[in-house]
Amino acid sequence: MSHPTIILVPAIIGDRPSNKSYSLLIQRRGFLMKIEALMTLQATLERGSFAAAAEAVNLSPSAVSLQIKQLETYFGQSLFDRSGRSVRPTRFATLLVNTVARTLADLENLRTQRYPSMSGRVRLGVTGSIQTTLLPRAVAELQKRAPGLTLQLERANTPEMLSSLKADRLDAAILVRPPGGGSARLYWKDLLCEPMVLVVPAHLESMEPADYLRRYPWIRLDRKLVVGRMAARFVDNLIPHCEALIDVPSADAIIAMIGLGLGVSVMPRLRKEHLAVYAVREVSLGPSAPTRQLSMVRRKQDSENILLRAVEEAFERACR
Template sequence: MKLQYLHTLSVVIAKGSLTAGAQEVNLSTSAVSLQMRQLEEYFRQPLFDRSGRSIRPTEFARALAATAERAMGEIEAMRDSRSLSPAGRVRLGITESVEATLFPRAYATLRRRTPQIELQVRRGHTASLLQSIKAGELDIALLVRPTGGITRQLAWSELWRQPFVLVVPRDAQVSTAKAALRAYPWIRISRQLITGRLAARYVDALIPHCPALVDLENIDCAVALVAEGVGVAVLPKLRPELLDAYPVREIALGSSAPTRQLMLVKRRADEDNRRVLLVEAAFEEAVSAFRA
């Protein structure tokens, strides 16, 4: 049984005949008649008295049409209510790099447009954030795509692809990554992080068994060490504030450069959650601003 058939029933009753009702809903009379018989089969009782020259709706048909009209009216009102600003809590998980780059702009956008949404923010690494999503402890997370692939049990969408670069002191007299890594110590991002594993894979392919001076988990700290002339680092392309704040420059890694994918992930049950969708949209706008 289709809801459309109930709408047709209401029109037929309002117009007084199958033919007039059919013209109103832009169907043939035979098609409307078939819909009415299917409704009768579904409800197991007649909807029209066909004993005379014209059909007349039964009391049950009138009650059914009135009920359907009320229900459809309430459904339409619920659809219209989507334009209202939703309120409530969204539990957001972010990595440290997202916290320093995208989060401030996205949060400001969200506060400006939908102040009724309350964000509860948890910072962590990709593995822990994924576990929290699966356990229902977070509603949405921004994390680096795992190198081992993604599970289809969750809903994933790519937010930003960030190519890696080599960060060197601004006055370094080198122009290629290989030359820089031979002239300066390598400041390595920890292999415990996906970002670190991607960078290490590139360096190992370029200079096998290249020794690392130090292992860090914080990209900003790595940039600060490069600025002090301590070494060089393979990092995701820096945000403008870091390039302005520190005397460093970037060397492009060419076609062999690794790429870090920032992903939005949530449970499939939350794909239509309006609060979650608004948080997602705020981060998408933040990415667009960085790309501009």
């Protein structure tokens, strides 16, 4: 009896190879089978189509189809009936998923509890907006995955945090990446990119962003902040010499002012809590909208530090 050979190869994240992680393959009789392909098959049966499964596993529909064909080659049996307009799973596909479901669940549990015995302290810089958005979710992830890791938080703006990093007063920071890309002396990990929006009182009639800014006072996010400078540059290009009613350093304070009908503002997208509490709504700025890139940054020599990797993964999961 021939025994399967287990091989590690560079993993595919989305449709591209990653140099940071690896994929488990089983080789037998000249055929290769990815463990991830079994997860894709499970997602296909649960979601009902290749397209829905593709979204669930972060692959293109063609990549999902390729993984299914690889499984069919490995097992020598069809997994889907393709004779009709829609594909239907065969009895063997259902049997295969039922057979490996427990194993896949156990593998996922091991993956999500990657750092159970880790302990140590990370000095982490954060911006004010991150404290009330991503930080609580990331801390919850760390409590599950690395309960022995302690965060020592410091709130500051982007220039202050970058200076503290270079001076070894911080280990890492979660911040808005400068439009120019940030210092090449540091290691950057992009977490979340989102377009900025115009926030207006909910009762106002619909109109173009420029018309809102012409008719109603502009409450400007403080230009000492990276995102404030991005917002001000956009408004200045849209409405040259537009005068601001007031400069405010807190996004939460601006939203409260808009809810009272005091004006409008260009700022990051709102949280669900904002929309539930304040009488405000978002207006799209279209394809020319500035984008806020949230990133984790640390010194290059610390790029593979296991404690910082745990923090990075917690924030990545929080962003999802």
